Each structure stands twice: as structure tokens, then as C-alpha cells.
Amino acid sequence: MNNYSNRWNNNNNSGGMGERKWQQNSLPLPNRKPYQQQQMNTQGGKQGMTPEEQEKKIQHRRTIDYFTPMGKMMIRKNVYNRRKTRQPLGHIRPEMSYLTYLLPPFKEQPAIYDVETKFVHVSTNKARHAIHAIKWTPDAKRVLVSSYSGEFTLWNGMTFNFESIMQAHDSAIFALQYSHDGDWLISGDQEGTIKYWQPNFNNVNILPKSHDNAIQGLAFSPNSSKFVSCSDDQMLKIWNFSTAQQERVLKGHHWDVKCCDWHPSLGIVVSGSKDNLVKLWDPRDATCITTMHDFKHTVTKAQFQQIGNQRLMAASSRDHSTRVFDLRTMKPLLSIRSFNDTDMTAMSWHPVHSSILSIGGYDGSLSTYDLGKAIDPQIVTDDSSISTDAQPNTISPLNFKEFHVKSITEPLSRIPYAHDKAIYTIEYHPLGHLLCTAGADKSLRFWCRGRPNDPLAFKDTAYTGESWAEKQQHFMQRGYKQEFEEGEEMQEEQEAQTAAPSEPAFPGFSIPGLSS
Incomplete structure (x- = not known):
């Protein structure tokens, strides 16, 4: 007792x-x-586990709370600065408790700290279809995904839960774009139809047969009063958003136009086509400013620099290269070659660091490059190269230097198995701490910055390729099985023909040496 x-x-x-x-x-x-017995056996067997097995047991919470770092930042800014006698907290240390001090990206901190290298979550619809366009909603809390089936899907951007789905178009949606003020959304589908949407996904206008073929890209003007659309009918069109009327048609490409973008502060439109050309347009008079003949295959993406001095434009192609152009000289500054000679199908600039460029490949790899290491930082970040004298169009001698086209092959970070198939679209969170990718493997994947002292930072399947290898082995075994079954069927047919030689092997032909 x-x-x-x-x-x-x-x-x-x-x-x-x-x-x-x-x-x-x-x-x-x-x-x-x-x-209960299994639980006790598992607990008792932890002592005999190898270090690799114990590392696999470590799993982090699949959520991204960017409000906690913002709160820490405000406390440090408003409270700790008042008390000058208080000892400063210092930098981030390699320990998991310092995760709350991993603030959102800022221009003052090195860009290498803000590279999304850690896999967070994969989101897949029940009806599996390829994804061609994704966008963060204006509140930056959700991700809008458009699929090949014509559906809109909303996913939570912090907990990655499914929220809503609706049938938006009758055919595949290839283009999505929010206005700069976040009050409107436009979408284009495979049949050439453009639709207007409110933030609550209330359809307010439809422009049927805006193009004769699939719409591949949409982009708003700096004040969101107009937008441009490009299509596989070899044309770009300028539209008045308020009246929904077509204003101008930009003709000059000789094949499908695959991408387009409107400069965030200037009256310039860029387009890339299947005819290997990149063209810059003046949307006011529908004239082509210049044509760039630097690519040898289809231009898949072309996008202006969103921040910094906004004087750079990047374009990727299926000739295994991405080139960065200087808009002031209309010449290429940098050539980025793919790591394993694969087509480059997606691209996006970082929303905070003007020198960071992320590129997705046809093989499912995701690479991030720091252009500041190869180009003069003044060209990438600030406006010191533009003179401020009485003649605003005068350019300082810095722009007249002979810029030799440099080549980069080593990225700042590379995720070789980010997707199982081609990546079609890449979108950064407006704060720059999250990255979304989607493509032909019918899934949306989230990536974040590595946690301090994370033992599994580079040991997941996105780097090791274990899941990819398993799928390849499964498909190989399935293929061998199919070939084996087909071989058995052919053998049975041959045996049946040999057993009944009176019938010819082929209709209308007889086999010599055999009696009828």
C-alpha cells in the first residue's frame, strides 16, 4: 500500500x-x-536510433508568422531606443529561439540573408491541373492560383490551408494581374477572353474575343488607367480600363507573343515572342522603339526591374539563358547561363533587394542570382548615374562606358529539385520573406528563408532528390511492366499463329512453304 x-x-x-x-x-x-505498446517501444528505441534517423524526426511547424518579427522590430525601434542605457540585443545568433528576430527583408541588410532556400509546404488541388499564373492578393495574406481547368483557388499565405475555389473561366487561365492600388483584378484565358474582377471575386465585366488566340500576359500601366495584353495571335493591345475599349494595337512580332510587361514608372512596354525577339514599345503611338536580337529561341519571360533605379530589364529564353538589359543603352549587361543547359521558363525580381533575380527552369530547378556582384552596384540600386542638371534627358558619362556582356553560371542559391516538372510562374510575397512557385507538376510550393541553426536546411528532398528518384523508379518499373505485358501478348499471338498455320499471318498474304 x-x-x-x-x-x-x-x-x-x-x-x-x-x-x-x-x-x-x-x-x-x-x-x-x-x-500504447507501440508508443512504449518507440520511446524505448530512441536510444538506438542513428543520428540521421533522429534528424528526420525533427519537423518544424508549417506556418509563417511575419507579424511576430514586425512586432519585435517596432519594440526595438520605439522602446529600446528611448532607453539608451539598455544593452542592444545584437544580431541573429545560430539558435532557434532567435527566429523571432529574423525580420522581413530590408535594404540595409545583406541580400544573402533574404534568399528563400527552405521548402515550407506544397499545396495541390483535388482536381489536378497545370498552374500557369499565381498572384498574392492585395492584403498579402492569400495566394490566388489559376489552373488549366479555368478555376480560381485561394490558399492561405501563412498557414497554407485551402480557403476557396470557383469556376472563373471556361478554358485555361494563362494570365492574372492586380491593379497597383489593389482594387481590381483582370484575367485572360485560352479563348482570348478578358474578365474584370473585384477583390471579392465578383465578376463585373467580360471582354469576349479580345484576342483571336490564347492570352499569355497582362500588365497595368503605372496609374492603372490602362493595361496591355499579349496573345498567340502575334499582337499586343492597349486597353482603356475604365471604358473597356481597345485603344491601340502593337504589331511587329512574327509569331506568338509569350510575355509582356509595363514599366512601373515609364511609358514603355516590353514583349517577348516565339520569334526569338524582345521588343520595346511606346504605348502612346504604338511604335516599336527598339528590337533586341540576342536570343536564339523562344523568349518565355520579360520583366522590368520593380525597385531600385528601375533601369534594368530581364528576359529569359528557351536557349538556356537569361539576359539583363540596360534601358539607357539598349544593350545587354549580363548573361546568365543555366546550370545544366535547361530551358528557363519563369522569372521574378525580388520586391526589396533590387539586385536579386530568381529563375525557374524547365527541369524544375529554382536558382537565385545576385546581379550586384557582376554589375556595378550604382547601375542596379540608385540613380547616381543620371545627371540632375538643366537637361533632364542628359545621361552622365557612366552610361557611355563600354559594358562588356558578362556571364554568370554560379547562382547565389540553387534548389535542383524544387519541382518535379517545369516551373511556369514565380511570385514573391510583397514583404520578400516568402516565395511561391507553380508549374507543370500541378502543385503550388512555398519557400522561405532558412531558420537559424536548422539541421535540415539542405537535407530535404528538394536538394537530395529522393522523391524525384522514387518517382522516376516508379515510372521506370511501370514502363518495364507495360513492356513485359506487351511482350507476353505478342508472344501469345505468335504462338497462336504457329499453332494454326493454315491461316495467313497477314490478310492478303500467304506464307511460303505452308499448305493452305
């Missing part, structure tokens, strides 16, 4: 579950439930 009371008191004092633990552990082994 005393032994019983001592055991009950010890367990009861250790926590609220003491009595329940005593009851479970006091049962004889044959009377315990199977999961």
Missing part, C-alpha cells in the same frame, strides 16, 4: 497527467492497447 501511494504521489506531483500515466503503466503488458 505504501508503494502504491508513493508511486501515485510522485506521478501526480510531476504534472496533471500523472494519474493517467500511472494507470497506463501499471497495466500488464497483454492488457495494454496496441498503440
Whole structure:
């Protein structure tokens, strides 16, 4: 009796579950439930686990809370600065508790800290279709995904839960674009139809047959009063957003126009086509400013620099290269070659660091490059190269230097198995701490910055390729099985023909040496 009371008191004092633990552990082994016995075996076997198995047990919470770092930042800014006698907190240390001090990206901190290298979550619809366009909603809390089936899907951007789905178009949606003020959304589908949407996804206008073929790209003007659309009918069109009327048609490409973009502060439109050309247009008079003949295959993406001095434009192609152009000289500054000679199908500039460029490949790889290491930082970040004298169009001698086209092959970071198939679209969170990618493998994947002292930072399947290898092995085995079954069927047919030689092997032909 005393032994019983001592055991009950010890367990009861250790926590609220003491009595329940005593009851479970006091049962004889044959009377315990199977999961209890399995749990005890698992707990007892932890001592014999290898370090690799113990590392696999470590799993982080699949959520991104960017409000906690913002709160820490405000406390440091408003409270700690008032008390000058307080000791500063210092930098981030390699320990998991310092995760709350991993602030959103800022221009002052090195760009290498703000590279999204850690896989967070994969989101897939029940109806699996390829994804060609994704956008963060104006509140930056959700991700809008358009699929080949013509559906809109909303995913939560912090907990990555499914929220809503609706049938938006009758055909595949290839283009999405929010206005700069976030009050409107436009979408284009494979049949050439453009639709207007409110933020609550209320359809307010439809422009049927805006193009004769699939719409591949949409972009708003700096004040969101106009937008440009490009299509596989070899044309670009300028539209008045308020009246929904076509204003101008930009003709000059000789094949499908695959991408377009409107400069965030200037009256310039860029387009890339299947005819290997990149063209810059003046949307006011529908004239082509210049044509760039630097690519040898289809231009898949072309996008202006969103921040910094906004004087750079990047274009990727299926000739295994991405080139960065200087808009002031209309010449290429930098050539980025793919790591393993694969087509480059997606591209996006970082929203905070003007020198960071992320590129997705046809093989599912995701690479991030720092252009500041190869180009003069003044060209990338500030406007010091533009003179401020009485003649605003005068350009300082810095722009007349002979810029030699440099080549980059080593990225700042590379995720070789980010997707199982081609990446079609890349979108950064407006704060720059999250990255979304989607493509032909019918899934949306989230990436974040690495956690301090994370032992599994570069050991997941996105780097090791274990899942990719398993799928390849599965497909190979499936293919061998199919070939084996086909071989058996052919052998059975041959045996049947040999057993009945009176019938010819082929209709209308007889086999020599055999009697009819």
C-alpha cells in the first residue's frame, strides 16, 4: 500500500497527467492497447536510433508568422531606443529561439540573408491541373492560383490551408494581374477572353474575343488607367480600363507573343515572342522603339526591374539563358547561363533587394542570382548615374562606358529539385520573406528563408532528390511492366499463329512453304 501511494504521489506531483500515466503503466503488458505498446517501444528505441534517423524526426511547424518579427522590430525601434542605457540585443545568433528576430527583408541588410532556400509546404488541388499564373492578393495574406481547368483557388499565405475555389473561366487561365492600388483584378484565358474582377471575386465585366488566340500576359500601366495584353495571335493591345475599349494595337512580332510587361514608372512596354525577339514599345503611338536580337529561341519571360533605379530589364529564353538589359543603352549587361543547359521558363525580381533575380527552369530547378556582384552596384540600386542638371534627358558619362556582356553560371542559391516538372510562374510575397512557385507538376510550393541553426536546411528532398528518384523508379518499373505485358501478348499471338498455320499471318498474304 505504501508503494502504491508513493508511486501515485510522485506521478501526480510531476504534472496533471500523472494519474493517467500511472494507470497506463501499471497495466500488464497483454492488457495494454496496441498503440500504447507501440508508443512504449518507440520511446524505448530512441536510444538506438542513428543520428540521421533522429534528424528526420525533427519537423518544424508549417506556418509563417511575419507579424511576430514586425512586432519585435517596432519594440526595438520605439522602446529600446528611448532607453539608451539598455544593452542592444545584437544580431541573429545560430539558435532557434532567435527566429523571432529574423525580420522581413530590408535594404540595409545583406541580400544573402533574404534568399528563400527552405521548402515550407506544397499545396495541390483535388482536381489536378497545370498552374500557369499565381498572384498574392492585395492584403498579402492569400495566394490566388489559376489552373488549366479555368478555376480560381485561394490558399492561405501563412498557414497554407485551402480557403476557396470557383469556376472563373471556361478554358485555361494563362494570365492574372492586380491593379497597383489593389482594387481590381483582370484575367485572360485560352479563348482570348478578358474578365474584370473585384477583390471579392465578383465578376463585373467580360471582354469576349479580345484576342483571336490564347492570352499569355497582362500588365497595368503605372496609374492603372490602362493595361496591355499579349496573345498567340502575334499582337499586343492597349486597353482603356475604365471604358473597356481597345485603344491601340502593337504589331511587329512574327509569331506568338509569350510575355509582356509595363514599366512601373515609364511609358514603355516590353514583349517577348516565339520569334526569338524582345521588343520595346511606346504605348502612346504604338511604335516599336527598339528590337533586341540576342536570343536564339523562344523568349518565355520579360520583366522590368520593380525597385531600385528601375533601369534594368530581364528576359529569359528557351536557349538556356537569361539576359539583363540596360534601358539607357539598349544593350545587354549580363548573361546568365543555366546550370545544366535547361530551358528557363519563369522569372521574378525580388520586391526589396533590387539586385536579386530568381529563375525557374524547365527541369524544375529554382536558382537565385545576385546581379550586384557582376554589375556595378550604382547601375542596379540608385540613380547616381543620371545627371540632375538643366537637361533632364542628359545621361552622365557612366552610361557611355563600354559594358562588356558578362556571364554568370554560379547562382547565389540553387534548389535542383524544387519541382518535379517545369516551373511556369514565380511570385514573391510583397514583404520578400516568402516565395511561391507553380508549374507543370500541378502543385503550388512555398519557400522561405532558412531558420537559424536548422539541421535540415539542405537535407530535404528538394536538394537530395529522393522523391524525384522514387518517382522516376516508379515510372521506370511501370514502363518495364507495360513492356513485359506487351511482350507476353505478342508472344501469345505468335504462338497462336504457329499453332494454326493454315491461316495467313497477314490478310492478303500467304506464307511460303505452308499448305493452305
